[in-house]
Each structure stands twice: as structure tokens, then as C-alpha cells.
Amino acid sequence: MASAASPTRPAESATSLETIQRELTAFARRARATAARMHPELSLVAYTILAHLEEQQGCRATDLAAHYLLDKSTVSRQVAALERDGFLERRTDPTDHRVQVLHLAPRGVRSLAAARVRRQETFKERLAAWDPADLARFADYLVRYNADAAAHP
Amino acid sequence: MASAASPTRPAESATSLETIQRELTAFARRARATAARMHPELSLVAYTILAHLEEQQGCRATDLAAHYLLDKSTVSRQVAALERDGFLERRTDPTDHRVQVLHLAPRGVRSLAAARVRRQETFKERLAAWDPADLARFADYLVRYNADAAAHP
DNA sequence: TGATATCGTTGCACTCTACAACCCTCCTGG
DNA sequence: CCAGGAGGGTTGTAGAGTGCAACGATATCA
Numbered sequence: 494m495a496s497a498a499s500p501t502r503p504a505e506s507a508t509s510l511e512t513i514q515r516e517l518t519a520f521a522r523r524a525r526a527t528a529a530r531m532h533p534e535l536s537l538v539a540y541t542i543l544a545h546l547e548e549q550q551g552c553r554a555t556d557l558a559a560h561y562l563l564d565k566s567t568v569s570r571q572v573a574a575l576e577r578d579g580f581l582e583r584r585t586d587p588t589d590h591r592v593q594v595l596h597l598a599p600r601g602v603r604s605l606a607a608a609r610v611r612r613q614e615t616f617k618e619r620l621a622a623w624d625p626a627d628l629a630r631f632a633d634y635l636v637r638y639n640a641d642a643a644a645h646p
Numbered sequence: 647m648a649s650a651a652s653p654t655r656p657a658e659s660a661t662s663l664e665t666i667q668r669e670l671t672a673f674a675r676r677a678r679a680t681a682a683r684m685h686p687e688l689s690l691v692a693y694t695i696l697a698h699l700e701e702q703q704g705c706r707a708t709d710l711a712a713h714y715l716l717d718k719s720t721v722s723r724q725v726a727a728l729e730r731d732g733f734l735e736r737r738t739d740p741t742d743h744r745v746q747v748l749h750l751a752p753r754g755v756r757s758l759a760a761a762r763v764r765r766q767e768t769f770k771e772r773l774a775a776w777d778p779a780d781l782a783r784f785a786d787y788l789v790r791y792n793a794d795a796a797a798h799p
Numbered sequence: 800t801g802a803t804a805t806c807g808t809t810g811c812a813c814t815c816t817a818c819a820a821c822c823c824t825c826c827t828g829g
Numbered sequence: 830c831c832a833g834g835a836g837g838g839t840t841g842t843a844g845a846g847t848g849c850a851a852c853g854a855t856a857t858c859a
Contacts, residue, residue: 509781513769516788517673518681518694523715523795524674525815525847538815541671555837562676564817569839571815591824591837616666619794628662631787634780635669641772642676678816678846691846708806717848722808724846744806744855805856814847825836 513638531615532608535580538563538571543580543597543605551584551596580604666791684768685761688733691724696733696750696758704737704749733757 528537535543542557549556558568572595575581580601586592597605620628681690688696695710702709711721725748728734733754739745750758773781 509778509785512785513773513781513788516785516792518677518690519714519792520670520788520795521674521677521690524671526715527795528671536814537671537674553837561672562679563815565838566818566840567816569837573839589825589837593838619797620666620791622794623790625662627787628666630783631791632662632665632669634784634787635666635673637776638773638784639669639672641775642673642680644772689845706806716846718807719809719849720847722806726808742806742856746807801859803856803858806854807852808854809850809852811849811851812847814845816843816845818842819840820842821838821840823836823838825834827832827834829830829832 527615531611532604534604535608539575539580540605540608542568542571542575543601544609546581546595546597546601547605551594553592553594557595575601680768684764685757687757688761692728692733693758693761695721695724695728696754697762699734699748699750699754700758704747706745706747710748728754 525537528535528540532540541561545557545560546552554568554572555565557563557572558565561568572581572583576583576598578600579598581595582598583593583595586594623631678690681688681693685693694714698710698713699705707721707725708718710716710725711718714721725734725736729736731753732751734748735751736746736748739747776784
């Protein structure tokens with residue numbers, strides 16, 4: 494399972510599909526526990542929300558829900574907990590008082606940075622033996638797969 | 647994000663790592679809901695357990711826990727529910743009365759087959775536009791990644 | 800035979816999640 | 830102008846999934 498490219502006779506497509514299914518679900522099962530080990534302070538969802546906030550320079554709870562296919566009530570509770578613990582802050586949009594724009598609070602910035610370092614270390618160690626070209630291709634495949642998954646729900 | 651391979655200057659490895667992290671966690675968040683949509687009768691964990699049982703021709707609950715990094719109590723409850731609903735059966739090992747070997751029951755075989763068909767259809771549609779060579783490479787990468795993840799916990 | 804290890808179950812607590820009902824604010828058509 | 834609908838967000842409720850700790854039963858070994 495080490496080498497990158499395999500022969501690709503048409504008959505093998507079905508096998509690839511099975512493998513992709515099995516390996517993706519295997520990963521999914523472990524993701525939560527892995528996240529908990531890497532950064533106990535931030536759950537997988539919390540980390541995701543904070544990272545999104547940093548990347549987007551702030552956004553609304555509804556955006557988070559839409560982007561991550563979560564119910565708005567779920568996001569609401571997550572955000573409430575993150576605000577209570579000082580990871581983020583809400584700023585009511587002055588032009589539309591229905592809207593609360595979420596921004597990272599100082600503690601959120603710090604925790605996110607620390608968590609990112611831990612994640613980087615783990616992934617770096619984990620993927621140390623990979624050729625950079627393979628890493629890049631793998632990343633591309635994942636992006637493409639998630640895009641396809643979003644398009645075919 | 648459509649084309650497969652990207653340029654791979656060394657400086658891009660860090661970006662690839664970030665992308666891989668982000669896309670894998672994005673997938674993980676959606677996996678449970680996706681499974682529920684594809685086969686409402688079997689949760690993601692239930693499907694996984696039954697598939698493992700089929701593949702291994704029966705195994706112990708402890709094996710499942712070790713393989714999927716779950717607490718034995720979690721597996722115990724999952725197995726109890728699956729037995730209650732007729733998806734699997736337990737057979738006490740005659741040579742070691744502590745051990746219960748789990749096997750698929752007829753209903754488990756049927757449900758697993760149906761779920762597999764639904765999953766195949768979904769994935770086939772989802773990945774229809776992919777070149778078989780890309781599929782094969784993607785599958786290889788996933789296998790390799792999960793192996794590395796298991797080796798560096 | 801007694802100490803130790805293994806397999807599994809159960810009590811407990813917690814997180815994550817969706818759905819439904821609700822409130823508040825905004826917008827638009829009569 | 831204002832009534833009704835739409836959008837953003839919260840809360841009540843319920844259920845799945847999970848881990849930890851304590852326990853009982855069985856097996857193994859000194």
C-alpha cells in the first residue's frame with residue numbers, strides 16, 4: 494500500500510470505489526477521538542468553527558450551519574459555549590439587528606494557534622515519508638471529493 | 647479544483663498538509679449524516695461493525711474495539727442493539743467461556759447487502775466524472791494515510 | 800490455590816445532533 | 830402605513846454515541 498499509482502484497468506474502478514468508501518469511513522470514525530487527543534481544549538466542531546472564523550475574518554452562525562451542513566440550533570449552542578468560554582465574541586450587525594457577526598476573541602486566537610501547531614506536528618510526523626508531489630495530489634483529490642460530495646448529496 | 651496534479655514546489659507542502667487536514671475533517675463531520683441518508687436502517691457504526699463481521703467471518707467485541715479505537719463499553723452496547731434487532735448473533739466460544747464470537751445473522755446479511763448497494767450507487771454517482779486512474783490513486787492515498795495514522799497515534 | 804489478566808456488562812455523565820416551536824427584526828406589497 | 834412573510838437566532842425536547850469506572854465471570858500462571 495506504499496506506492497502511489499496503481500495499474501488502472503477499467504475492471505478496477507469498482508475496487509477503487511470500495512476502497513475509497515472503506516478508508517474514508519474508517520477515517521471518519523477516528524476523527525473525533527484524534528481531535529480530542531491533539532487538542533483537548535477544543536472539540537472537533539469547536540476547532541472547525543474557530544478556524545472558519547479566522548479564515549473568513551468573522552461570519553454569521555447561519556453561514557457556519559450552511560457550510561458545515563449543521564442545524565442552526567447546533568451551531569447556536571456551539572457558539573454559545575465558545576462565547577461563554579471566551580473563545581469568540583458576537584457583534585450585532587449595526588445595519589441589521591437580526592444578525593450577529595462572530596469574531597475570534599483573544600483566547601480563541603491563542604487556542605487556535607496552539608491547536609494548529611499540535612495538528613501540524615501530528616500531521617507532519619504522520620506524513621513525513623510522503624513525497625511532496627503525492628501530498629499535493631492527495632490534497633487535490635480530497636478537495637475534489639468533498640466538492641463532488643456537496644454537489645451530490 | 648478539478649485537475650488532479652498540482653505543481654509541487656517544496657514550499658507547498660505545508661499548504662498541502664493544511665488542506666488535507668481541513669478536507670478530512672470536513673468529510674468526517676458529514677459522514678454520519680451521509681450514512682444516515684444512504685441507509686437509515688444502519689448507523690455508520692452499525693454498518694461498520696456488520697461489514698467487519700462479514701469481512702472477518704466473525705470476530706470478538708474486543709477486536710472491534712481495538713480495530714476502531716472505541717471503548718469496549720461502546721462496542722458492547724452497539725453489539726447488544728444489533729443483536730436485539732436481529733442483525734447479528736453471539737456464539738460463546740466453547741474453548742473460552744469469556745469470549746463471544748459475533749456472526750452476521752440473516753437480517754444482518756440482507757441489510758448489509760442493501761446498504762452496500764445504496765453506498766455503491768451514491769459513490770458511483772458522486773465519482774462518475776473521475777478518471778479511473780485518479781480513483782485508483784486516491785484509493786491508494788487513503789489506504790496509505792490511514793495506515794500512517796494508525797502507526798502514529 | 801491464590802493472584803493476576805482478559806472479556807464483557809452496566810451505571811453514570813457528557814457531548815453532539817436534529818426537529819419543532821418560538822421570538823425578534825427586516826422587508827415588501829397592498 | 831402596516832400586515833404578513835421571510836430570515837436569523839434561541840430554547841425545549843429527545844435520542845444517539847461515547848468514555849470512564851466499577852463490577853462479575855472466566856481463564857491462566859506461579
